[in-house]
Amino acid sequence: MSAGLPASRRWIAVWRRNYLVWRKLAGASLAGNVIDPLFYLLGFGFGFATLVPQVEGVRYIAFLAGGTICYTTMLAASFEALYSGFARMHVQRTWEGIMNAPVSLEDVVLAEWVWAASKSLLSGTAVLLVAAALGLGQSWTMLLVVPLAFLIGLSFAGMGLVMTAVAKSYDFFTYWFTLVLTPQMLLCGVFFPTAGLPGWVQAVASALPLTHAIALGRPLFLGQWPESALLHAAVLAAYGLGGYLLALRLFRRRLLA
Amino acid sequence: MAGVLEAKGVRKSYDGREVVAGIDLSLARGECYGLLGPNGAGKTTTLRMLLGLTAPDAGTITLLGHPVPQAAREGRIRVGVVPQVDNLDPDFTVAENLLVYGRYFGIPDAEIRARLPRLLEFAALETRGESRIQALSGGMKRRLVLARALVNDPELIFLDEPTTGLDPQARHLLWERLRLLLRQGKTILLTTHFMDEAERLCDRLAIIDHGRMLAEGAPHALIAEHIEPQVVEVYGDGVEGWYAAQAGALSSRAELHGETAFCYVREAEPVVASVGRHPALRFLHRRANLEDLFLKLTGREMRE
Numbered sequence: 001m002s003a004g005l006p007a008s009r010r011w012i013a014v015w016r017r018n019y020l021v022w023r024k025l026a027g028a029s030l031a032g033n034v035i036d037p038l039f040y041l042l043g044f045g046f047g048f049a050t051l052v053p054q055v056e057g058v059r060y061i062a063f064l065a066g067g068t069i070c071y072t073t074m075l076a077a078s079f080e081a082l083y084s085g086f087a088r089m090h091v092q093r094t095w096e097g098i099m100n101a102p103v104s105l106e107d108v109v110l111a112e113w114v115w116a117a118s119k120s121l122l123s124g125t126a127v128l129l130v131a132a133a134l135g136l137g138q139s140w141t142m143l144l145v146v147p148l149a150f151l152i153g154l155s156f157a158g159m160g161l162v163m164t165a166v167a168k169s170y171d172f173f174t175y176w177f178t179l180v181l182t183p184q185m186l187l188c189g190v191f192f193p194t195a196g197l198p199g200w201v202q203a204v205a206s207a208l209p210l211t212h213a214i215a216l217g218r219p220l221f222l223g224q225w226p227e228s229a230l231l232h233a234a235v236l237a238a239y240g241l242g243g244y245l246l247a248l249r250l251f252r253r254r255l256l257a
Numbered sequence: 258m259a260g261v262l263e264a265k266g267v268r269k270s271y272d273g274r275e276v277v278a279g280i281d282l283s284l285a286r287g288e289c290y291g292l293l294g295p296n297g298a299g300k301t302t303t304l305r306m307l308l309g310l311t312a313p314d315a316g317t318i319t320l321l322g323h324p325v326p327q328a329a330r331e332g333r334i335r336v337g338v339v340p341q342v343d344n345l346d347p348d349f350t351v352a353e354n355l356l357v358y359g360r361y362f363g364i365p366d367a368e369i370r371a372r373l374p375r376l377l378e379f380a381a382l383e384t385r386g387e388s389r390i391q392a393l394s395g396g397m398k399r400r401l402v403l404a405r406a407l408v409n410d411p412e413l414i415f416l417d418e419p420t421t422g423l424d425p426q427a428r429h430l431l432w433e434r435l436r437l438l439l440r441q442g443k444t445i446l447l448t449t450h451f452m453d454e455a456e457r458l459c460d461r462l463a464i465i466d467h468g469r470m471l472a473e474g475a476p477h478a479l480i481a482e483h484i485e486p487q488v489v490e491v492y493g494d495g496v497e498g499w500y501a502a503q504a505g506a507l508s509s510r511a512e513l514h515g516e517t518a519f520c521y522v523r524e525a526e527p528v529v530a531s532v533g534r535h536p537a538l539r540f541l542h543r544r545a546n547l548e549d550l551f552l553k554l555t556g557r558e559m560r561e
Contacts, residue, residue, distance in 0.1 A: 008330065013360040020357065021348040093344035099310060100338035101361035101409075102330040256311055257271070 010103045014111035017098075018088075019118070033076060033123040034130055037068045041134070044191065056193060058222055065131040066218030067190035069124055069145060070152060074210055076123035077153035078181060080116035081160030082173045088112070089164065095255070109251055113157050113244050120153025121146060131221070139223030148220065152213045155236040158243030159209075165250035184210040189218075209239045260319075261286050261413050261444045262307060267316035269302055269468075276302050277313070278468035284413070289435070289445040291455040291462035293551060295560040299468040300448040301341070304417055307446070308333065321412060334362060337406030341417040343398050345390045351377070351401055352386040355408055362409040369408065379434065380404035396427030403434060414438065416447045420454060432457060452548040464554050471554045476547055484545040484553060485509050485521040489528040492517045493538040503531050514557055521545065 022029060045061030055063040088094040095108050125146055131137055163176045187201060188194065188210035194202055205211050212232040219226040226232065262284040269277040277299045284290050292300050305311045307318055309329020318325040320332030346354050355376055359369035377383050380400040385393070393401065399419065406414055416435070420428040435458060439445060449455050455462050456476050463473040472479055489508075491499065500518040504511035507527045508520035520528045525542050532540045 010330075010361060010363065013357075013363070016360060017346070017357050020353070021346075024348065092347060093340075093342060094346060096340060097344040097346075097358070098361055100308065100333070100336075100340065100415075101358065102333040102363075103361050104330055 008104065008107055010101075011107040011111040011114070014098060014103060014108055015115050015118070017094075018111070018115040022119070022122075030122070030126050033072065034126045037072045037127050038130055040068055041065055041131070059136075061134075062136045062222060063218070064191065065134075065136045066221040067214050069127050069131065069149070069221060070210065070213040070217040071185050071190045072127045073120035073124040073149040073152045074156050074181065074184070074213065077116045077120040077155075077157040078160045078176070080119045081112065081157040082164055082167075082176060083170060085112050085116070085161065085164045086167055086170065086173070089251075089255075090167075099255075105251060105255055106248065109161065109244075109248050113154065113161060113240075113247075116157030116160070117150050117153030120157070121150040124149025124152070128221075137221065141220045141223050141225070144220045145217055148213070148216055151233060151236050151240075152209075152217070155209050155213070155240035155243075158240035158247065160243070161247035162243050162250060165247045165254060184208050189214045209236055212236050260284055261321060262446065263317075263319040264307060265317050267303070267306055267313045267318060269299075269306060269311070269313050276468050277306070280316075280465070280468070280470060282307075282463070284444055284446060286412075286444055287439065287442050288460040289439055289447060289458050291459035292446070292448045292465060293450065293452075293455055293462055293547075294448075294465040295450065295555050297560055298466045298555075300465065301417065302468075303465070304415060304446075304448065308336070308338065308415065335409065335412045337409065337411035337414040339399075339402050339406050339414070339416040339419050341421065343402055345398060345401060345405070347390050349390065350386065351382055351388050351390070351393070354390065354401065355405055358405045359408040364409065372408065372410075376404040376407060379407065379437075381430065394427075396423055396430065399423060399427065399431060400434070403431070407438075411443070413444045413446065416445060418448055418450070420449070420451065428454075452546065452551060456547045464551060466555045472550070480545055480547060480550050484550050485523055486545055487522045487525045488543050488545050488549060489520040489522065489525050489532070490517050490541040490543075491520065491528070491532055491538055492540075493535075495535065495537050499532070499535055499538060504528075507531055512557075519549075521549070 041061060041064060045064050049060050052060045054060065098108055099105060128142065128145055132142070160176065163173060167173065187197065187205045188208055194205050194211070197205065212235045215232045216226045216229060260283045262282065264280055264282040267277060267280045268275065280303055292303065294300050302311070306313045307320065307325065309320065309326035309332060312326050320329065321335055323332035325332055346357065349357060352373055355373060356366065356369050373386070377386055380403065382397060382401060385397070390398065420431055423431065432454070435445065447458060459476060461473065461475055464471045472483065474482070496516060496518055497513065500511065500513045504518050504520055508522050510521040512519045522528055529540060529542060532538045
């Protein structure tokens, strides 16, 4: 591969650059991350509570909170890897400036991947705190949702970077959101158990990463130990790593040719 | 000690079209070397290869003693780059831009902060450390990009069309800063298509077109070698008739472009005397310059 060097520790300087930007705008960023899921929780949670008092043995709003945390982390990593990543790569030419220093493309892409997952961790933690403040958390196991948010972030950021690597403009990202992320929000069990869906839909859903994220996140949030935890984590990691490696190849072709 | 930057037989093709077709360069410490060429001549691709941002199809490059692209990251540790398009971080202040950029070189924060006052002074931005990038003029942004390229105290500085888009005042200030860097012993590699810029700054330059080096040397030596010393530009009503009848016989070389006849001569007197006999014609007599050489070697057709 042309000019392809393995990543070095310099990727940390690039991660810190993104972190510093976030810290300057953290108030607005976190408010956006929290307010949106908060309205889902309040609206659906209390609204549906009169129709469905209990789901799988817990209050509907607690069931919903477990799913909402997972899909919030999915969106946080996706927005960062697609829109913000594209801005830094293409619109602002930030990457170009960085790569004139002794930092390689591999360092930059690794930093973007880990940073987008860090955004998931920050957003996931914020929503977790809101849910806890509403008295929805059940036990100490909900603390494990914090590292899980990072893993979910790696998974969706890795796939999202593939889109960034081939995008010509921001408009292209609409496909990813409407064809890939929104269906997962509706089919993977954020709002209701997937058991009620037709068999073929369940089969499709079981291959999607958000299903595996929720299979881990919801029980942990509700104070149970998830079944087949390692399998679900491995699926998330495989999606993330596969996406990251493909994205790296595509970025090399785009930027180092 | 090897040269600051060495390139031998460097080539690069895209889709079967050879964009760089054999470039040889050797920069001595402390010199300012210019790459001149029309748009699409291969200047930017050459710079990208010299920095290790794209791999050549053939040839060898050594950047500050490191083979490129294999060890480009090590080579770039003592290199500063001023890109053609400003890519300052719009989310940061002036000082934050310098701080964050220094981290990419692995320089500790305390050391960068210690260098900040001198960098800001160099950029004539002493009072602007806390300004947002959007509040800076074009000239200020350019000087900040230059200061950012100095954050690692580089030995070699790449400048890709550094004064494009600047007004005359801003250009002169930037040139003054570049001469200051040369006096400090820095080596500069510059691309430009401003001939006056190249003539003022460059100790040596190469004119490149279609990926090839057409000429290389000191500006005045190149002009003396390739071009007659005097130029008379003739224009006015009836210049076409005068050109057809007189210009060829009176000049060692003459060209008609649009409504101006360019007469390249050793002695201007015969041309000036002939023009004087045609009241409708006017003329400009001047010394041959780098632009004449550039146009002779690269032609006058428009490039897109």
